[in-house]
Amino acid sequence: MTDSLALSDIELAAIRADFPLLGHRLADGKELVYLDTAATSQRPRVVEEAMREFTENHNAAVHRGAHQLAAEATLAYEAARAGVADFLGASPEELVFTSGTTAGINLLVASFLAASGNKSGGSSQRFAVGPGDRIVVTEAEHHSNLVPWQRLAQLTGAELAWLPVDSAGRIRLDEISRVIGPRSRIVAFTGASNVSGAVTPVAPLVDAAHQVGALTVMDAAQLAPHQPLDVGALRVDFAVLSAHKMLGPNGIGGLYGRAELLQAMPPGSLGGSMVEIVTMREATFQPPPARFEAGTQAVTQAVGWAAAIAYLNDLGMDRVAAQEHALTSRLLAGLARIPGLRVLGPAEADGRIGAVALEIEGVHPHDAGQFLDAEGIAVRVGHHCAQPIHRAMGVTSSTRASLGLYNTALEVDRFLDAVSQVRSYFGVGR
Amino acid sequence: MSSLDSIYQELIIDHAKHPQGRGLVEPFDGESFQVNPVCGDQIRLRVRLADGEPVLRGVTWDGQGCTISQASVSLLTELVDGLPLERVAELEQVFNQLMHSRGHGLDQALEDQLGDAIALAGVSLYPMRVKCALLGWMALREAIAKALVGDSSPAHIPEGI
Numbered sequence: 001m002t003d004s005l006a007l008s009d010i011e012l013a014a015i016r017a018d019f020p021l022l023g024h025r026l027a028d029g030k031e032l033v034y035l036d037t038a039a040t041s042q043r044p045r046v047v048e049e050a051m052r053e054f055t056e057n058h059n060a061a062v063h064r065g066a067h068q069l070a071a072e073a074t075l076a077y078e079a080a081r082a083g084v085a086d087f088l089g090a091s092p093e094e095l096v097f098t099s100g101t102t103a104g105i106n107l108l109v110a111s112f113l114a115a116s117g118n119k120s121g122g123s124s125q126r127f128a129v130g131p132g133d134r135i136v137v138t139e140a141e142h143h144s145n146l147v148p149w150q151r152l153a154q155l156t157g158a159e160l161a162w163l164p165v166d167s168a169g170r171i172r173l174d175e176i177s178r179v180i181g182p183r184s185r186i187v188a189f190t191g192a193s194n195v196s197g198a199v200t201p202v203a204p205l206v207d208a209a210h211q212v213g214a215l216t217v218m219d220a221a222q223l224a225p226h227q228p229l230d231v232g233a234l235r236v237d238f239a240v241l242s243a244h245k246m247l248g249p250n251g252i253g254g255l256y257g258r259a260e261l262l263q264a265m266p267p268g269s270l271g272g273s274m275v276e277i278v279t280m281r282e283a284t285f286q287p288p289p290a291r292f293e294a295g296t297q298a299v300t301q302a303v304g305w306a307a308a309i310a311y312l313n314d315l316g317m318d319r320v321a322a323q324e325h326a327l328t329s330r331l332l333a334g335l336a337r338i339p340g341l342r343v344l345g346p347a348e349a350d351g352r353i354g355a356v357a358l359e360i361e362g363v364h365p366h367d368a369g370q371f372l373d374a375e376g377i378a379v380r381v382g383h384h385c386a387q388p389i390h391r392a393m394g395v396t397s398s399t400r401a402s403l404g405l406y407n408t409a410l411e412v413d414r415f416l417d418a419v420s421q422v423r424s425y426f427g428v429g430r
Numbered sequence: 431m432s433s434l435d436s437i438y439q440e441l442i443i444d445h446a447k448h449p450q451g452r453g454l455v456e457p458f459d460g461e462s463f464q465v466n467p468v469c470g471d472q473i474r475l476r477v478r479l480a481d482g483e484p485v486l487r488g489v490t491w492d493g494q495g496c497t498i499s500q501a502s503v504s505l506l507t508e509l510v511d512g513l514p515l516e517r518v519a520e521l522e523q524v525f526n527q528l529m530h531s532r533g534h535g536l537d538q539a540l541e542d543q544l545g546d547a548i549a550l551a552g553v554s555l556y557p558m559r560v561k562c563a564l565l566g567w568m569a570l571r572e573a574i575a576k577a578l579v580g581d582s583s584p585a586h587i588p589e590g591i
Contacts, residue, residue, distance in 0.1 A: 364496035366469055366562060374434040382469040390470070391591070396494070397469040427443065
């Protein structure tokens with residue numbers, strides 16, 4: 001990683017001016033330091049502007065109706081799809097809009113469940129799981145990439161197995177040969193942990209999965225906002241992501257599936273807009289991606305997401321990565337100098353994103369978060385929807401600062417200064 | 431006093447560091463296990479009832495959590511132990527109202543009923559923390575409800591936590 005691509009002060013100031021919320025003053029007049037981008041990112045003006053432009057000029061239901069507005073809305077929706085797909089290195093028909101990462105994984109599970117219950121065989125059988133089969137996840141997963149797979153295992157009789165993490169929250173690749181075996185059908189893993197920040201080395205997981213014919217599912221929610229992403233180069237079969245973590249609006253996200261897989265996969269959600277012929281007895285389904293988009297779609301949000309992606313592309317994801325790498329280095333180096341802290345993740349900026357979770361000895365994360373909030377600093381406290389990885393690292397919860405491309409060195413320093421005072425405020429370590 | 435200092439008063443810090451009622455005892459008439467879904471903090475709380483009358487005769491608990499949750503369960507132990515169950519239910523209502531008062535507090539007469547637990551009033555300014563202060567009270571309510579129907583079975587604790 002080269003930090004020479006990092007943003008200049010002038011560039012960063014210009015970027016911050018695009019995000020009205022970053023200039024927000026808190027109730028007591030303090031400047032906000034927003035270090036919770038891993039939970040949700042802030043949005044540049046162009047995102048709201050694109051959504052308003054759509055609302056005021058083109059709003060209509062897509063893929064139906066003969067009127068002009070319907071055509072305009074459909075064009076805008078499909079242009080958004082093309083923009084998101086291109087960002088991922090996919091083609092438009094490989095990108096299904098969902099309401100977010102969680103919905104994408106649940107859609108996959110529902111599709112696999114439909115295939116598992118289908119006794120008629122056919123092409124959907126490659127998505128079927130049953131007794132004796134194994135579904136593999138990792139201990140680093142967000143609950144959204146764990147709990148749905150638990151359900152699939154429970155309902156089908158398949159076995160759930162997982163790759164453990166090490167003390168820095170990195171997935172134990174040395175366990176691959178033990179966990180991924182001949183009956184493994186699905187290998188689901190995060191691209192980057194929202195707790196440890198560790199970026200997953202995808203190649204060994206994909207190699208092992210493909211060797212035994214298992215399908216791979218990558219949770220890209222935390223990776224996509226921070227690094228260039230190419231699903232083709234990564235060779236994953238499916239990937240899921242959310243707009244709201246990458247400068248876009250809430251309520252929209254995507255499921256990428258390799259074209260031939262989406263062609264063969266049964267729909268997990270059923271209703272209008274995804275069918276061809278419907279009789280009182282049965283229905284036939286549209287080709288993907290429409291097959292997986294039942295019901296009225298979040299078109300305005302799709303347009304907003306595409307605007308967010310255009311904003312990222314203008315900047316360049318290589319520069320986003322370099323900028324965040326430089327800032328993450330500063331944050332980690334500063335934390336290493338403060339006594340009584342433990343970084344729950346890799347200690348170096350290489351191979352990680354800028355989500356940095358901490359154990360503050362003797363202080364509960366809720367109390368730490370309250371102290372930081374009083375200083376105007378917004379961090380996440382709790383288990384961040386990832387209890388198992390916390391447990392694996394010996395804690396119940398943590399205090400997490402997470403960086404976005406709009407954060408500054410000054411903000412990192414304000415956080416470091418505040419976090420260094422937490423223990424003394426609570427009378428610990430004196 | 432800053433708003434931060436108002437929620438971390440000396441009394442609250444003291445209760446969190448030296449909590450009342452901590453340490454589960456046998457036998458018990460009702461037990462509850464509660465989790466704060468935000469942080470995973472847990473509490474296991476037991477109640478004992480007086481023989482033949484609806485009066486609380488012992489509240490013990492174990493668990494870990496933030497200053498607010500630990501202080502709150504300690505303060506509630508001090509407040510309700512030895513009281514008739516009807517009175518405990520009333521106090522629970524009052525404390526709930528206080529927590530949802532958004533910093534406005536309650537009528538003096540109501541606040542006075544809470545004893546030292548009124549020190550937690552400042553928590554109501556922070557909606558994200560109200561759950562912390564109520565965790566022990568939720569456990570208390572369930573433990574009493576179980577005791578009243580004669581269910582003295584241990585609370586269910588999920589596997590692997």
